[in-house]
Amino acid sequence: MSHSGTGPDSVVSFENVSKHYGSLKAVDGLSVSLRPGETVALLGPNGAGKSTSLDMLLALRKPTSGRIRMFGSDPYHAVKSGRVGAMLQSGGLMPEVTVRELVTLVAGFHPRPIPPETTMKRAGIADIAEQRVDRLSGGQTQRVRFALAISGDCELIVLDEPTTAMDVETRQLFWANMKAEVAEGKTLLFATHYLEEADQAADRILVINRGRLLADGTPAEIKERAGAKRMSFRLNRVDEPFLLSLPGLVNLEIRNDLVHIQTTDSDDTLYALLGAGYRPRELEVGSLGLEQAFIAITAEDDRANTGTPASPVEERI
Amino acid sequence: MRGTLSLAMAEVNRLRRNKRYLIFTVALPVMLYLIFGKEVATVYGVSFKVFYMVGMASFGAFAGAFNNNLIRISQERKDGWIRQLRLTPLPANAYVVAKIVGSMATTIPSIVIVLLLGRFYGGVTLPIWKWITIAVAIWLGTLIFAALAVALGYMLRPDSVQPIAMLVYFFFTIFGGLWFPLSGGLRKFGEITPTYRVIAISTSVVATGKVSMVNVAVVLIWLVGFVVFAVLAVRATAEAV
């Protein structure tokens, strides 16, 4: 896919970055660069290295090796220049002050502060402005943390699982506001476990697992790579070796006479099946969601890493 | 700099709203002075009312700079507020500087209140420069404790910090002779503490009219030592914050 490589105009670039904790490779040779105005989702299972990567980008941790650049300078100076707004996966707030006081305080740290009233409206916390920050609910706290991330006029926004703990309505409001920010030309990088969120909001998706970049592309490209179509049908006589040889096949599951196939090209697969004389019953063809694509990509990587022979017959939990 | 100052201001505002803080650093020393301040005796060559005024002013100020800062820094480190601040354009040392500036500012009223009490309730009369010397000595002492609070706050987790804070605080206040005057072997031992020396600067300036350079030197050595300790502790945890 055509997104790798360090462009001179890149907002963020990771150049062969690794982070080791003892023998654990939390991030393992990550190379990627973001162009201005992109909305990029970082996907990966728990422990994949998403937070570690974002922490290094935000100068909270130092890479074991490799180099990270942001706006052409090192992460620390980029953060201190106020060109980045960021929200971590977890992080406390200063207690004993009100929401308004805190937002006003943090806005004052920025070279180009945004009026606190505007920020609070955008983050949906105008109605709790006078409440003390140590007496908020989890979702309200999350919104205040988001408000701090956007309290200065920045060019890049980095969010680590921003919508965790938000209710459905808040999450929708959050993304509506986020889209408005992005429409102003800001670059957005966010980690998430909500795949439909990535599918809808991102124009580019990075899938990481075990600290390595597995896939990088548009949501459509990611789905295609995993086998964009899913087919299911029943057969009277199931011949596994033959089914495995079908063109375009990425994944195969067999339950008695019921066959599930993931394929990059459902037409080719079907014609080959018919051409061999099979007459499938109850044939269904559908598109694969990003979620299945994600599972397929990471599961394939896990199989390759744990040394299990790549069996196309896969048990799903 | 402007950002660091506004953070320090916010710290001061938090402290002003905190009842526990006000009770320990202002109400308790004032109450104790009202109860015991009129005792008639001579200690360290000065009247008891002078000694006790210095002791109570130090006790309140040190509690504010040490216990309070230590517990908060440890908690705020665990909660991730320090990480959160590192994402802002504030300079890296802003948090620590704001904590120290904030507590230096809030200990001024607690020192001044007890000194005023000594003047108008205890009847201590001194030339103005001696008042200033006493206030500055105690204030310098709070800086020592603020530095130690930063060092330990970065090293200790919130669940172990409370008992250690009490132990360290009682060590320095008891062996420094803040609660009651020391004599004999205890006094010999107490002389190594900065707290004893802060009291000694104050009592000797009242008794002899001179500021003892030995006392000042011991206080400064502790100050430098704890500042270095604090810098090392903050550096050592830079990754983990």
Ligand SMILES: Nc1ncnc2c1ncn2[C@@H]1O[C@H](COP(=O)(O)OP(=O)(O)OP(=O)(O)O)[C@@H](O)[C@H]1O
């Ligand atoms: N300070 C640390 N010391 C040792 N290991 C760590 C440390 N921080 C993270 N790790 C390990 O590094 C790996 C990557 O962690 P990371 O937090 O980056 O994952 P993540 O992709 O953000 O996961 P999640 O979706 O659960 O947030 C994990 O195996 C984790 O246990």
Ligand SMILES: [Mg+2]
């Ligand atoms: Mg994470």
